[in-house]
Amino acid sequence: MKKLLYFLFFLFCGSYLMFSQSKFQLPEGKKFDKVRFQLINNLIVIPVEINGVELSFILDTGVAKPIVFSFLNEKDTLQINNTEAYFLQGLGEGDSFEALKSKGNIFKIGDAINPSQDMYAIHDATLNFTPQLGIPIHGIIGYDLFKDFVIEINYSSRYIKIYNPNTYTYKPCDKCETINLEFYNNKPFLNADIKVHDNVVPVKLLIDSGGSDALWVFEDESQGLYEHENYFIDFLGHGLSGSVYGKRAKIQELHLKSFILENVNVAYPDSTDIKLAKRFKTRNGSVSGSVLKRFNCIVDYNKARLTLKKNKFFKDSFSYNKSGIELEHHGDMIVNVDEVNSDGFSRNKINIDVALKPSYQIILKPAFVIVELRPGSPAERAGLLVGDVILSVNNRKAHQYKLQEIVHLFYGDVGERMNITIDRNGFVSNFKFKLEAPLESN
Structure with missing residues (x-):
């Protein structure tokens, strides 16, 4: 099946702000829970209940605090209290925007409950994923779920399993690779190698399950990360602060330890649109849904490790939109x-x-x-x-x-x-x- 590579990158800087400490927990004595998801355009859409209201959220490793979109008329529907106005900045060349920070919300994902979850509510009704995905998308959640559990993401069967980290036991897996994670502002990064112009270049990439592209690479000729000939200029996606444009091309290979993906799609975003993303000086880009979906994953933030196993999507070819x-x-x-x-x-x-x-x-x-x-x-x-x-x-x-x-x-x-x-x-x-x-x- 051809890949749908419409990119919907979403990143914001809420992790710079201080929040009260709260956590998700499973019921006492329960070791794990299984939650089904929809896989739409390489994005994971999970059911999330907030203050008793059932919603659909994107599971995004690249986001620090949950976000709810304003078209819900959130103050009435979700009974949001304890709000405070903030201005946030995201990807794109536009200005910052206003959002409400809200404390003390009840979040429920499957049987996992956080009785006092902080989140942002964004006023601008144009900042949401619903038009791009064609189904109602009410928000995004990432770090606050991943930090409290060991999470198995089974892309091939479309479910996540949420494990109590105190009782989780790793099973031997000869066909798996385990990659160490690094964190910057509560966002996970991995080290990989890419082969471009016959040279193998080490790169540090954000793990971004909230993006549906394969790779974003920040162009840097001094490191051999560039494309001058075989590329086309394209719309890459919507950031919180505007649209992002850049080059689309191919790299010869992506190496995730012993796993090698060939002829991989890559986007080189315009540097003016990614100023926020480049605050982490050693970052070279992002690895996103079109790559991640080729593996079933165990994500363990507490032990800073990501375990990958090939699934049925691994050998699918990377393709581009041929209509424009x-x-x-x-x-x-x-x-x-x-x-x-x-x-x-x-x-x-x-x-x-x-x-x-x-x-x-x-x-x-x-x-x-x-x-x-x-x-x-x-x-x-x-x-x-x-x-x-x-x-x-x-x-x-x-x-x-x-x-x-x-x-x-x-x-x-x-x-x-x-x-x-x-x-x-x-x-x-x-x-x-x-x-x-x-x-x-x-």
Whole structure:
């Protein structure tokens, strides 16, 4: 299965602030708990309950304190108290933004409970993952869960196991590799080697399960970390302080001890967009979801170790978007209910049902909008524009797809035909193009 490499990097500097000490705990006598997750665009989405409200959070090793997005109307829904305003800075070239720091919240993940959890609530409704992933994403959690448990992440079967660190026992594993971790501002780093331009270069990488790319590398010619020829300029993702752009390319190999991944996607972000990330002077970049998902992992912050074992995704090839289109879910569009039902959708899946007359009904379904177009890409040359609303793809109505199913089509084989119908300011148009490799080696 081709990889969906739409990158949604999220990092903030909350770890510089002081918080009260609290911790997650399992019920007395329970050694572990198992929690199922969704794997969407290489990101782990887990159920989290806050103050009795069930939500969906991204599990992100690169975030220091939990974040809740403001579109929840959080003060009313979550009954957030004990708030204090702060200004935070994230990736991107924009300014800092305001957030509320809240203390004393009850967090529950599976059977693990923290009765006094600190978190941030962000006011800006544009700062959330829901449009990019196509499902409601209410927040992000990382360090505060990992610090209290040994956590097994089984990407292949899509579950995490939360172990009591006092009773956890490592099992012998001849096919595993254990990597020592280092921490900076409560974020985990590992040492690896990458082969680029036939040279093997040692690198220190943030472990970032909240990013769906494979690798980010900070360009540094003095260390041999660069690409001058076989690359393309692209949108890399949204940071808390704005969009991030840079080069996309390939490296020959990524070495995680004895495990070697070949022809790996790499992004070299623009240096002006990553000033915050480069505060850790010896950091060379990040390793993210498209690499991490190829392993089942044991993450142990207390012993500062990461154990990796290859899974069924290990040999999958790294691929790039061959259309040049980046899509998001923006609002809804009106659809004839008969169209939905005739294609296998049941009435109980309809969110809004408006009866106009007995023989005709309409519903609202997600609207998928082009938000970025790679310059010179086949979609741009065909005439598509940012802001176009996708109505159909390859003669199938857009509302019959999930967002990630459409994105997956853009990672198809070179030469594959795309037939896309769009709405542009009320006018319907059709565009056709063929998928093209953005790199010679892709």
